[in-house]
Amino acid sequence: MKELNKRHFLNYSILIPYLVLSILGLIIVFSTTVPHQIELGLSPYQLFRNQTIFFIFSLFMIAVIYKMKVEKLRSRGWFGILIPIMLALLFIARFFTPTINGAHGWISVPGIGTIQPAEYLKLVSVWFLSATFATKQNKIAAQDIDALFDRHKFWSNFVTGWRFWVILMIGAVVVMPDMGNALLIIISSSMVFAASGISYRWTTGFIKIFGGLSLFALAILKLTGGNIIPSVFSSITYVNKRFVAFANPFQDTGDSGHQMINGYYAMSNGGWFGRGLGNSIEKKGYLPEAHTDFVFAIVIEELGLIGAMIILGLIFFLIMRIFMVGISAKDPFNSMMAIGVAGMFFAQIFVNIGGISGLIPSTGVTFPFLSQGGNSLLTLSVGVGFVLNISADEKRRELAEKTEKYDVSDVSRLSLVEK
Template identity: 55%
Template structure:
């Protein structure tokens, strides 16, 4: 029995993705056109670049959806992707120019990409592959199943030890420094760990440890002072962000300028906003209005009501993705979907937390809405993974039902 995958497409995931992507193109134009005109450029330059990435993203979704899942479960393919990612992160850190106090962008002619963005989906893929292979051990030995291997693999061609690779990747991203993506990866790893089947006591212990260390870290900064902490290597880049986190209005011309203007933008928006394209803060007052702080401009132009509707659509997409993971019977499929949903959720949390002052600003883009072709492409690849997994789960279910009906008919015929 042959079932065409095009009839199994999950439109409750695809349609919200398409709506958010188109809305993102509109917001990219709104947040960049005025500045481009001011500097004598074409107002459509940024949105055209984003549109090209979106077309590539749609092709990526189509290609991934057509793949057989055995390709994603191939250890050689995964290992190759991981090794390439390590090389790219090293190149980004040590052989690229510093931009805004950090390394991370690799520029090849007119094309630039950020390896840390692609690491997020690779980590979900890698941990799902690793934990799915250990499900029987986890059922029997619980936490011991994930610690039976030594900290260092027996040979460097075997990079399947999840602790070694996770720590290595997080360290490389944090050293750039890109604390925003590092935080998302850490939180995603925790989610993947928690859905792997390990008893809740281990997850709660790790979460308590992270919260405790974070509180100790922030308390140390508050006591020692940001200026003294800035003398520590690598930390100098993020010192101003912590200064703004504690009191953005203390230094409006420097460290607190961005967060304070984010507050002004959200205040200007009120309930119903100033109207699409009518933002004041995007006209040179709020830096990174088209990337890190794009949601502040969304609130200013569309108001709190419009922002809530967008957030509701994002959360609907996340819930539909996680629903695929909850219903999946294959452990690999389940963890991929739950990991993707968790990854998007953590990116929303880190971005909204940064623009609202709930957590220090980390320079993370808002999913689908911020300008950033790499971010859009990574999210699209993740959506492609989930759509493929959902279609395969549906096909397996249909085949099993057909087999059961066929056996039932045979048994009935035998009885008569």
């Protein structure tokens, strides 16, 4: 039997949508950033060039991750290096960099642009929990919750346990303050927790508590008009403005509600079929952050509701294919990692669209692939690289099992070449 290279197991139902969305994202970035750069008196193509460089580097990272053995990716040794590096970068961003739109979190690197550690921490948290819970499957299968949570040695094991590091990662992002990425880490980590095999009572209980608290918080914002943060907390007044805009954007059209209202205008201008690619009115100085947080409003304005729905359909197809890899995977790490990546994608879409539509307060979360932001694109791409590798590993495993079932002699001749 002919040896099978790893490329024979490549999942094109994930790779092709990813490539289409990434290339479409470059077009949207070009359309939305050129007017923004001209308005600021900067090079019109600078942000587009940066996004293109990140895309090329993303393809390289996908290739590197795909070539690696899943056993190496499953190793927990990575996190003794990655998590301290991420936390150190967040510390630098918080205390040694200027604020951007009321928050820290970006580290300027000459020749590259900016690095946003919180973006990468989303994927690191999913990876960390997947690798951790994969080693606890015997305890989970036995429903040994005491052992899983180390209840009998709670304080002595807390600092070295997974709970401490998850809380630390979320807390480090919150103090930026970056509530959007903190929320994404919570949601995607919860997806891994739910997929780990822990009793459904724990999962459904967490969903009920989280959902109940979220609805209560949204109700409070609506009832109070969103003005709930005292003015003495000057460092996070921008958060209060977003709450006020969520409660009633038309209450302050010139300040807190300005972005939300112009986002509504952009979506209204688009109608069913849009004004045409590049013909947005709102991106020409009217809608702040038209190339990042509110890029999907510009997509609707230029491509119309139908064009936007086609893009959403393609993204949800990609998410479902990733999710199905996790559902069908037999290896615990493979399953949790794929489901966590799918959850990360879905959470980012939900939070972004929820923000621009007024369903939830705007949190500054970018739209996957379409928003300008090389850090976001690289994080999503690395996630896709993980899933492609996991999918190939599961296919190889399934094919080897089928071959062994029908002809044991074929197993020795059927191998997956890691090159």
